[in-house]
Amino acid sequence: MKRIAVFPGSFDPITRGHENIVRRGASMFDEVIVAIGVNTTKQSMFSLEVRKKWLVDTFADLPHVRIETFDGLTVEFCKKNEATYLLRGLRNGGDFEYERTIAHMNKALWPELETILVFTDPEYASVHSTVIREIIKNKGDVSQFVPTKVNIYE
Amino acid sequence: MKRIAVFPGSFDPITRGHENIVRRGASMFDEVIVAIGVNTTKQSMFSLEVRKKWLVDTFADLPHVRIETFDGLTVEFCKKNEATYLLRGLRNGGDFEYERTIAHMNKALWPELETILVFTDPEYASVHSTVIREIIKNKGDVSQFVPTKVNIYE
Amino acid sequence: MKRIAVFPGSFDPITRGHENIVRRGASMFDEVIVAIGVNTTKQSMFSLEVRKKWLVDTFADLPHVRIETFDGLTVEFCKKNEATYLLRGLRNGGDFEYERTIAHMNKALWPELETILVFTDPEYASVHSTVIREIIKNKGDVSQFVPTKVNIYE
Amino acid sequence: MKRIAVFPGSFDPITRGHENIVRRGASMFDEVIVAIGVNTTKQSMFSLEVRKKWLVDTFADLPHVRIETFDGLTVEFCKKNEATYLLRGLRNGGDFEYERTIAHMNKALWPELETILVFTDPEYASVHSTVIREIIKNKGDVSQFVPTKVNIYE
Amino acid sequence: MKRIAVFPGSFDPITRGHENIVRRGASMFDEVIVAIGVNTTKQSMFSLEVRKKWLVDTFADLPHVRIETFDGLTVEFCKKNEATYLLRGLRNGGDFEYERTIAHMNKALWPELETILVFTDPEYASVHSTVIREIIKNKGDVSQFVPTKVNIYE
Amino acid sequence: MKRIAVFPGSFDPITRGHENIVRRGASMFDEVIVAIGVNTTKQSMFSLEVRKKWLVDTFADLPHVRIETFDGLTVEFCKKNEATYLLRGLRNGGDFEYERTIAHMNKALWPELETILVFTDPEYASVHSTVIREIIKNKGDVSQFVPTKVNIYE
Numbered sequence A, B, C, D, E, F: 001m002k003r004i005a006v007f008p009g010s011f012d013p014i015t016r017g018h019e020n021i022v023r024r025g026a027s028m029f030d031e032v033i034v035a036i037g038v039n040t041t042k043q044s045m046f047s048l049e050v051r052k053k054w055l056v057d058t059f060a061d062l063p064h065v066r067i068e069t070f071d072g073l074t075v076e077f078c079k080k081n082e083a084t085y086l087l088r089g090l091r092n093g094g095d096f097e098y099e100r101t102i103a104h105m106n107k108a109l110w111p112e113l114e115t116i117l118v119f120t121d122p123e124y125a126s127v128h129s130t131v132i133r134e135i136i137k138n139k140g141d142v143s144q145f146v147p148t149k150v151n152i153y154e
Helices: A016-026 A048-058 A074-080 A093-109 A129-137 B016-026 B048-058 B074-080 B093-109 B129-137 C016-026 C048-058 C074-080 C093-109 C129-137 D016-026 D048-058 D074-080 D093-109 D129-137 E016-026 E048-058 E074-080 E093-109 E129-137 F016-026 F048-058 F074-080 F093-109 F129-137
Strands: A004-009 A031-037 A065-070 A085-090 A114-119 B004-009 B031-037 B065-070 B085-090 B114-119 C004-009 C031-037 C065-070 C085-090 C114-119 D004-009 D031-037 D065-070 D085-090 D114-119 E004-009 E031-037 E065-070 E085-090 E114-119 F004-009 F031-037 F065-070 F085-090 F114-119
Touching: A004 A016, A004 A074, A016 A031, A016 A085, A016 A114, A031 A048, A031 A074, A048 A065, A065 A074, A074 A093, A085 A093, A093 A114, A093 B093, A093 B129, A093 D093, A093 E093, A093 E114, A114 E093, A129 D093, B004 B016, B004 B074, B016 B031, B016 B085, B016 B114, B031 B048, B031 B074, B048 B065, B065 B074, B074 B093, B085 B093, B093 B114, B093 C093, B093 C114, B093 D093, B093 D129, B114 C093, C004 C016, C004 C074, C016 C031, C016 C085, C016 C114, C031 C048, C031 C074, C048 C065, C065 C074, C074 C093, C085 C093, C093 C114, C093 E093, C093 E129, C093 F093, C129 F093, D004 D016, D004 D074, D016 D031, D016 D085, D016 D114, D031 D048, D031 D074, D048 D065, D065 D074, D074 D093, D085 D093, D093 D114, D093 F093, D093 F114, D114 F093, E004 E016, E004 E074, E016 E031, E016 E085, E016 E114, E031 E048, E031 E074, E048 E065, E065 E074, E074 E093, E085 E093, E093 E114, E093 F093, E093 F129, F004 F016, F004 F074, F016 F031, F016 F085, F016 F114, F031 F048, F031 F074, F048 F065, F065 F074, F074 F093, F085 F093, F093 F114
Parallel strands: A004 A031, A004 A085, A031 A065, A085 A114, B004 B031, B004 B085, B031 B065, B085 B114, C004 C031, C004 C085, C031 C065, C085 C114, D004 D031, D004 D085, D031 D065, D085 D114, E004 E031, E004 E085, E031 E065, E085 E114, F004 F031, F004 F085, F031 F065, F085 F114
Antiparallel strands: A114 E114, B114 C114, D114 F114
């Protein structure tokens, strides 16, 4: 049976921390689906098209990494794609509590779903999309925090 | 002197975690007042009437549990009701920091008020109203997370 | 039914933090048993007699606070004393994880036993017996950290 | 070389915790700039003028504490003022994770910038501007949480 | 390539939490090696033979779970067994910090080694070998905390 | 007035994390005293002479960093050396709770003493002397975790 993992997020924008987790996940699973959650109530800084393009470009060298968009519950998206693994990166203790809550509730909704966690490598552990957006708003340079294929000001 | 405890919250909706804490509190105190905080600036998913009905139905078997609504400061509500105990459930380390801040500030405002904490039983420790609302928005089944008297889609 | 709480510890020596919790517990429960755990494998700095005397002196003004010693499991001591409450103080996030583990395992051993937590008042939250012993070993002055009835160097 | 530190915040309103950190910082550095961040998207409770006046009044006795306002990135403000220190207070474990993220990202943006942390003194560690605003909205008395020069209801 | 994971520990004794993690790991990896670390300086409560027998009995139904003992560094044991995954269970925030430290240092020693974490299911999250040993010393009943094949007092 | 900071520890052995903090502290203070605490009850892996030599060699390029040994309370050592700053590195949330306790108790013992914290740079945040000693015991290579001047196996 194929081992398929979903790596969900809003990727607004994708960070080097995200890239780090996906690349490591790509060597663990037969397929990794990077799934951009479409949240109609939360305004994103970058359009869905741009966010998707950055993901596609960043993982162009990995044939078994697929970029998708989804709305609705993450567990439903996983079921539909026969993905029994949810891949998540842990940066710090704050992430921990949040991820555990979500993992336990997802497992309650679909017991087959296993949440797999890896620690973000230390050099990326302080990279947060929220802070990156703040820097962008103030015209700062974020190139060291995002993958090389991401060109914020193009 | 009667020992009266207030268990405040928005209960949007009540969860099995809330039920767990109130039932345990009911055997500790002479009276437990479940107090729905009315926050005029935060939009709730369920109307005050529905939230109150669910609480009334859930605790119908406990005569010394009373359901009330309040606006303003929790400490003022406690004073008015001669309740010197504030009952709170601790799920995880994230709750801890928040609860301590609130408890210390409440005690500064009214030194007689004692905040009493119990650990949410493990099976309910990952149940959060926020996540439940997210599942409801996406038409998922939340029946295992809310008390049996709560019928979300009726 | 009488509400009896046990406040267990090694009290080597009793701190102002311990005193703070017991005094607050004394106004919540009909009886508080301060229970000195006798651990035959861990060497204490002060003899059981001295530790007990300090507790007796410190709570001499509270007739419904009783000082006892016990060995074996805390839950067994609680059962024997018909104490269905275990009183604990929470200082910080490190305490939190430890207390939750112990509370859940105690409840598994005796489901009637309810662990009740209160936050140590801020001015005592950094007072630890371990650090006090370290200061004593180095002949420092610990009088501000222990109850006034405790005379370390007498 | 003059050691200049920036203490940034929104000070909506200034708390005794803020005052505590600035006074201690004032004895460590040759100059402390208390910098009110102007955030055009977040609505403040008090006007910039009022917030600035309260800061000026509170630190009127400290000639080397200067009150400034800024928009844009904190690191840019530091650079422009030749301030190589960012002064921050740590209240609890929740602060810790947030401060570390910000400190690491700031250092990545400007490696000369050193974030210096001090623990808020215990009696102020539970004082949060957010909770103070909540109390003010409900007409409660916050005088014990803010510096004596701050007159909320004047 | 075979995906081999090592689940190291002292298993003194094995708990239901350990069993939970190994069973879930067994459905993720082609082989799981449960590796009992032999620590010559730390005295164990149960002999290596007994601990190994309990593990063998508990996982007798899982042909691709192998029980081994090792001394020396965990990374060396992994290398020798061509195991590029280290499987770990996360119970709480205290585990988190410890596991991250070990994971990062292990990765520094052998960059191929990937630490994979799963959250212990809620009902087992408070089960610790240390507390179990304490209960055993005091002749308490630990049968609900250990796998059914483990007979402590036989 | 000269700003003197003490950086206390057992340095058994010194790590790159320690080096990181001292070098950064050296640019903040007029003098940094690296103080090796002599603990007569805890057995160290390396002799006091070796630990001191490694510190002297590592900071030979920094004339205002002084290496000293001390027994007794840290605050007494600070007083004797007219050092009103205690410099500490924060790696993670576990460090945080411990450091806060010690800082508050030290301040209670000597109110002039200010504890100054900096975050360990991310690449060193998982480096712990305890784990390094474990690797050394098992003949592993720790050269990437200790300063270049430290030759463990010479």
